[in-house]
Amino acid sequence: MKKVLSFLLASLVLLTASAGNVVTLVDDSDGSPVTGAAVVSSRGVILGVTDAQGHIVVSEKDFPLSLRSLGYEPLTVEMPADTVAMSPATYALGEVIVTPVDRPVTRVLTYAREYCTGIVKGDTLQVFNEYMLEFFLADEKLKGYDSYDASSSINRVRRYGRIANEDGQDVVLRPDSHDALSSLSFKGLLARIPSFPVKVSGRIKEGAACDTVAGKHFPKYVFRNFNDMFIVEHDQLADKKKHVWSPMFFKMLGCTMEISDYVESHAFHRNDSSTYGLKDYIFTTSTLHVLVKGKWMKKIMDTDRPYEVDCYLEQYPVEITHLTVDEYKEMKKNRIRHEPFRMPDIVQPLPAAVERLVERVEEEERR
Numbered sequence: 373m374k375k376v377l378s379f380l381l382a383s384l385v386l387l388t389a390s391a392g393n394v395v396t397l398v399d400d401s402d403g404s405p406v407t408g409a410a411v412v413s414s415r416g417v418i419l420g421v422t423d424a425q426g427h428i429v430v431s432e433k434d435f436p437l438s439l440r441s442l443g444y445e446p447l448t449v450e451m452p453a454d455t456v457a458m459s460p461a462t463y464a465l466g467e468v469i470v471t472p473v474d475r476p477v478t479r480v481l482t483y484a485r486e487y488c489t490g491i492v493k494g495d496t497l498q499v500f501n502e503y504m505l506e507f508f509l510a511d512e513k514l515k516g517y518d519s520y521d522a523s524s525s526i527n528r529v530r531r532y533g534r535i536a537n538e539d540g541q542d543v544v545l546r547p548d549s550h551d552a553l554s555s556l557s558f559k560g561l562l563a564r565i566p567s568f569p570v571k572v573s574g575r576i577k578e579g580a581a582c583d584t585v586a587g588k589h590f591p592k593y594v595f596r597n598f599n600d601m602f603i604v605e606h607d608q609l610a611d612k613k614k615h616v617w618s619p620m621f622f623k624m625l626g627c628t629m630e631i632s633d634y635v636e637s638h639a640f641h642r643n644d645s646s647t648y649g650l651k652d653y654i655f656t657t658s659t660l661h662v663l664v665k666g667k668w669m670k671k672i673m674d675t676d677r678p679y680e681v682d683c684y685l686e687q688y689p690v691e692i693t694h695l696t697v698d699e700y701k702e703m704k705k706n707r708i709r710h711e712p713f714r715m716p717d718i719v720q721p722l723p724a725a726v727e728r729l730v731e732r733v734e735e736e737e738r739r
Contacts, residue, residue, distance in 0.1 A: 392429040393452055397422050397439065400457035408605065408635055409441035409458070410487075410659060410684040416498045416534070416725030417489045418682035421633065421659050438723035440684070442605075442637045442657045443598050446720045460599050463639070463654050463718050475694035476514055479703065480507040480650065481527070483715055484563055484687040487726065488556040490664075492679045496536045499547065499556045500726050504528040504711050505687070508700060509567050516697040521704070524563040527711045532726075532733045544732045552672050562658040562685040566638045569647040570604050577646060587611045601639050602648055608634040626668040633661035655688045655718070690714045 397406040405426025411419045413434035422428045422441075430437065432452055439447040444458040486501040508521035531554070533547040547553040575583040576595050585593040587610025594605040609615045609631065617631045640652035660683040670676060691714075695703065722730070 392431040393454075394427050394429055395437075395449075395453065396455045397426040397428070397441070398455060398457050399444075400459050406441050406444060406458050408637065408659065409439055409444070410657075412438040412440070412487070412684075412723045412725065414725060415496065415536070416487075416500075416723065416729060417491075417496060418487060418684055420661065420682060421635070436724070438725070440657075440686070440720060440723075442639055442655075443596075443601060443603055446723075448724065462599060463601065463641075475696050475699075476510050477517060477695040477697060477700040478509040478650065479691075479693045479695055479700070480509065480565055480689055481505070481691040481693075481711075481714075482507070482524075482563075482565065482687050482689050483713065483719065484559075484685060485719075485722075486557060486559055486562065486683065486685045487723075488558070488681060488683045490556050490679055490681040492673045493675050493677075494538055496534075497553060497556060498534040498536075498725075498729060499553050500532045500729055501557060501559065502530040502713065503559065503563070504690075504713060505563055506707075507565055507567070508695075508704075510700075514697065516701060522567055524559065525707075527707075528713060530713075532729050534729050534732075544729060544736060546733055546737065552674075555669060555672050556681050556683070558660050558662065558681070558683050559685065561634070562636075562660055562683060563687060564636060564658065565656060565687070565689070566640075566649065566653060569649040570638070570640070572602070572646045572648070576602075589613055590615060597642065600642050601654065602642050602652075603637060603639050604648075605635060605637045608636060622666065625666075627664075627666035629665060629669070630663040631660065632663065633659060635659050650689070650692055653689050655686060657687075658685045659683070686720065688716045688719060690716055 397409050399406055407422055407424055407426060409422045411428050413419055414436050419430055420428055435452060437449040445461045447458050449456050482505045484503040484505050488499040490497045504527040505524040506527050507524060510517045512519045531547045533553040534544045536542040573583045573595050581597050583595045584591045590610040592607055592610035596603045609617055622629055636658045638656050639654040640648040643652055662681045663678055665678040
């Protein structure tokens, strides 16, 4: 019996070691778990997001870790630890330009950063994109307005890419829109803004700090009063039975994929009303985990096996203007495609691995 117990104990230790270390992220003010935090390894690989208990599994080789979560100061963790505390952030009202509201079309200009990583055939693929994005919002019944314009349109983009493998090869480059590395980007899904007023739930109105609204199978919305912010987290997969979505549109294009994590979070400045909108908007974060299985996507990556992609996007409004229908049409017709990058003061610093990537790509271009 002792030998059996010793064997089982040894096996448990080995399994735990192979699975990695469980790190728990907590709020340093009250010890509550920090959920949905994006965790980036020292190599710039997105390891995933923390679960409902604030847990994520990492290995020692992943340190130092870069942690990012809506409402918290970014944090770098140099050494392995069981529990890590994140400090709530305070955001001053950004200098967003807003014009009078007596015009039916609203143009929103945002600055966005997208981090994408994947492992394909043993190669580590890393992409970092910066965008100036443009949205036009209006009632879909407005004559002369195209509802497609409510989706993001790129005004300006900078792309940085890296390919590394186990043999020591490590190449950086500037991907173009048709490059294989660009297929890691899911900006079309992730770049969203609160286009409609967000209504506060009954419990929040009554003074509760947090409230959850159920979906068909999982919590769909989480509302939080957090310091000087109101935060709404939307799990886009809450109504999916297995928490997995395989979009039919992509299947039809031979790009079959299974999305198993898709969370969008918006932060607003606290107000005394029961609704929040663009006038209160601070920034958005979105996370995505995808298993890519489609034949065309595998062909692009020159692989015969499915591969996984993790993406994290953060987005900040820099200008909100209200237009007449004629001004909207004229702006679309003469749209500026190279508007200068405008980075708000509250933008979070880059993870160290991404800073190195940017520096290496820019150094290569200077040679």
